[in-house]
Amino acid sequence: MLVLENVSELLTMDPTPVAGALPRGEALLAGIPKAAVLIDDERIVWLGPESERPAIPAGAAQVIDCHAGVVTPGWVECHSHVIYGGDRAADFDRRSRGLSYEQITAEGGGIQTTVDATRGASLDALVAAALPRIERLERHGATLIEIKSGYGLELAAELRMLEAIRRLDALVSADLVATFLGAHLVPREYRGDRDGYLSLVIEEMLPVVAERGLAEFVDVFCEEGAFSIEESRRVLEAARALGLKTKVHAEQLTSSGATAMACALGATSVDHLDHINADDIALLAASSTVPVALPGATLFLGKSSYPPGRALADAGKVPALSTDYNPGSAHTANLPLMTTLACTNMGLSPAEALYGVTRAAAAALDRSDRAGLLRVGGPADLVLFDLPSYTHIPYDFGGNPVKRVMKGGQGIV
Numbered sequence: 001m002l003v004l005e006n007v008s009e010l011l012t013m014d015p016t017p018v019a020g021a022l023p024r025g026e027a028l029l030a031g032i033p034k035a036a037v038l039i040d041d042e043r044i045v046w047l048g049p050e051s052e053r054p055a056i057p058a059g060a061a062q063v064i065d066c067h068a069g070v071v072t073p074g075w076v077e078c079h080s081h082v083i084y085g086g087d088r089a090a091d092f093d094r095r096s097r098g099l100s101y102e103q104i105t106a107e108g109g110g111i112q113t114t115v116d117a118t119r120g121a122s123l124d125a126l127v128a129a130a131l132p133r134i135e136r137l138e139r140h141g142a143t144l145i146e147i148k149s150g151y152g153l154e155l156a157a158e159l160r161m162l163e164a165i166r167r168l169d170a171l172v173s174a175d176l177v178a179t180f181l182g183a184h185l186v187p188r189e190y191r192g193d194r195d196g197y198l199s200l201v202i203e204e205m206l207p208v209v210a211e212r213g214l215a216e217f218v219d220v221f222c223e224e225g226a227f228s229i230e231e232s233r234r235v236l237e238a239a240r241a242l243g244l245k246t247k248v249h250a251e252q253l254t255s256s257g258a259t260a261m262a263c264a265l266g267a268t269s270v271d272h273l274d275h276i277n278a279d280d281i282a283l284l285a286a287s288s289t290v291p292v293a294l295p296g297a298t299l300f301l302g303k304s305s306y307p308p309g310r311a312l313a314d315a316g317k318v319p320a321l322s323t324d325y326n327p328g329s330a331h332t333a334n335l336p337l338m339t340t341l342a343c344t345n346m347g348l349s350p351a352e353a354l355y356g357v358t359r360a361a362a363a364a365l366d367r368s369d370r371a372g373l374l375r376v377g378g379p380a381d382l383v384l385f386d387l388p389s390y391t392h393i394p395y396d397f398g399g400n401p402v403k404r405v406m407k408g409g410q411g412i413v
């Protein structure tokens with residue numbers, strides 16, 4: 001038995017549903033002041049006010065004093081690209097000198113450089129490079145992490161990326177979720193034959209991925225310069241026909257209709273949303289699709305068009321938050337920083353931002369009943385903060401406020 005005591009605020013994120021609608025404001029957190037948690041055999045066996053804690057015989061439990069700090073559920077990183085070869089520091093240098101995306105590509109940079117480096121990396125090399133990145137995410141509170149393929153863009157290299165996720169799942173403490181992103185970009189060798197590449201994704205890659213059980217989700221980068229609405233729809237429909245769940249990179253750089261398309265197809269999540277409009281927000285509110293905001297990408301690309309977090313929350317859809325950790329547009333594992341950006345640039349309250357990195361992010365991975373919340377009988381995945389209240393998490397910005405991370409009651413950080 002393990003006891004967490006002297007918790008100033010225990011955020012369970014387990015609000016009782018109120019007539020189908022989420023509670024507003026601080027009630028989202030379902031917080032318990034001056035709380036304690038009892039853990040046995042990897043599960044939570046009791047939680048509640050310290051004053052009501054069941055008596056435990058002396059010596060029968062290990063006690064962790066939380067020093068009047070905050071305890072939250074394990075955080076969920078619901079959108080990452082942490083498996084890749086090489087890096088894109090040279091691109092960052094070019095971008096900082098004012099070069100456009102086209103100029104960077106002309107100088108030999110851009111996403112194709114990551115594709116080349118990933119294709120050239122062995123399975124062992126991909127695993128070795130990704131391991132410290134996943135550990136960085138764990139140090140920032142993540143106990144459940146989604147990882148995408150999408151830098152192979154040919155059958156063997158895409159399968160190698162997904163195989164790397166499977167291997168890493170056995171090596172790290174966090175639970176990993178695999179997403180196939182073969183439709184990330186049309187690779188160089190198919191530039192004049194877009195249909196040829198789509199056929200490769202739909203007719204060759206997807207069936208193998210499904211048959212081998214290498215991915216739970218299929219994602220498409222629906223954007224100017226990547227895949228059109230119609231092309232994206234073809235990939236997503238093929239994925240659904242194979243029994244795979246879907247996600248869409250939608251409206252990051254332009255307003256395209258990708259959100260409406262994804263909602264109509266019943267996608268589990270739509271991610272980015274920097275350029276969605278009021279109609280898209282109404283569609284999202286009426287659908288089961290989870291909006292995911294990636295404010296770190298907006299920041300790192302030097303843009304000002306953050307996703308409309310306030311409008312989404314007002315419509316009853318508090319967006320999930322994620323780092324988008326990837327070598328080009330968001331090279332960070334700092335999930336707590338995303339809560340700060342959500343407050344300063346998206347109009348969310350600290351309570352909504354914390355909901356965004358836990359329960360909402362779990363919903364974006366179709367795990368809202370199992371992850372991102374604390375309840376009796378559930379897994380003891382928790383994050384401890386040496387801070388006096390939850391508002392200090394986004395307020396204490398830029399560093400890492402995480403004190404301790406537990407997965408199944410075991411300390412991993």
Ligand SMILES: [Zn+2]
Binds near residue numbers: 081249324
């Ligand atoms: Zn992404």
